[in-house]
Amino acid sequence: MRNPLSRTVTEIQPSGIRKFFDIVTEMKDAISLGVGEPDFETPWHIREEGIYSLEKGKTHYTSNSGLKELKEEICHYLKRRFQLDYQPAKEVIVTVGGSEAIDIGLRAMLDPGDEVLIPQPSYVSYLPCVTLAGGKPVVIELKAENDFKLTRQEVLDAVTDRTKVLIMPFPNNPTGSIMTREELREIVEVVLEKDIFVISDEIYSELTYGSRHVSIAEFPGMKERTIVINGFSKSYAMTGWRLGYAVGPEEIIEQMVKIHQFAIMCAPTTSQYAAVEALRSGDGDVAMMCEAYDGRRRFLVRALRDMGLECFEPFGAFYVFPCIKRTGMTSEEFANRLLSEEKLAVVPGTAFGSCGEGFLRISYAYSIENLKIALERMERFVRKYTAE
């Protein structure tokens, strides 16, 4: 029999998270700080709107690019929160989570051999999605000394004549790093000068602490060359609803809709109705959750520093990214031993790129009480291996 599999697909490495997940689920009564989704349930008024839509019989397809009301609300929202101007009819597509938007955005833009700059550590799907779209991933290794922010020089060093797209993964999963307006401005200059496009994954845009998120699409000249990806999972605690969106130039969105219509048809209808409610009256929920995360964030950073781990202060998402090099262990070793000795699961930094070596991703999408229990275990473990 012939090999049934595609070489491109089989050559893609499975996610490092997946591997670790399999180990963790084997472990009885482990507790975890390894989750990449909110601990809050979707606010009830949003869930209720989903239920109500089902009762009314809204059980059919929507148009390919999404419900008209939802696209309008998305545009209002982006204007209200991030000063972004988009037209609901032609510049928005509602997707199955931000993940689909990443995938079809890349597929709409890449030809074989086109290079895509991917700053790492970052979300696990950029690299395989680039490969699947026929592009060539070019990793930019972000540095701890820059608080894992992207610098102008790093982009310049990685750009070639074949560079087509730069992925901007901020606020960042796993580091919690954000880019300020001034820091973005430097990147914008290079992007314009080198004539490259940007896919800006802003799924954590509502979760910044101390300052509001700034979208790179806001800069003059950038709207024409940027796809902004966002969604409902993190800001409204709606991960299971699988709903995201992309906004961008009409010509790119049009092609994304083409792929989406053949592969997906449309995003889940129930989720779309719920999302309309989220955008119309969910600002208070977002503020409440953000405030809760902020308290836990400070708590976690302090606790990690108190146990002697270096930890830069992250101002976005719900992760901290402490350095564990002084324990002498690799990230994976640390995570594995912490799991077997203290039954506490955290994600090794290397799951998000090899430059995550020496770091861990710790999530604070947990109540303070749970954090306290987990941190006790972590502290005992760290003391044991840094005692001498």
Place this chain on the structure above:
Amino acid sequence: MQTETGKEKLREAILTAIDKNAKLSARDLSVMLGFTEEEVAAAVAEMEADSVICGYPTLIDWDKTDRERVTALIEVKVTPQRGQGFDKIAERIYKFDEVESVYLMSGGFDLTVIIDGKSMREVANFVSGKLAPMEAVLSTATHFVLKKYKEHGITLTGEVEDERMLITP
């Protein structure tokens, strides 16, 4: 040195946090809110002195214990008294130990009185022996609570499990 607005912000942040969880220590609060422990302790002490914070009761679901408790909500119509309005009569009612809460209401009746008693008989005795005979009380309507689902924003029915997978990207 804290500014007045900074102080107000801290007070509000403390209240928001301890409204749902009075167990948070001054140290925990200071870390979570980004102030010093002394500032937090001082703000709490001040709010206690000003009776902004009036107490730290515990939310207990007595139905899960062996102790029998009966809660009743009583609608009371009263005659307000010259010069003192409803306050005097409300005070005469809320001074009883078995009275849990008293609210002045708009609408069809004047006072809501919530009673916690050991038994239905105890509540009945209170209403017929103490409350109804008061001169200013015109009528009472007693409603017994059958089941408590949610109090102070906290759901009492069943435990909430963390449904999330242990590791997700």
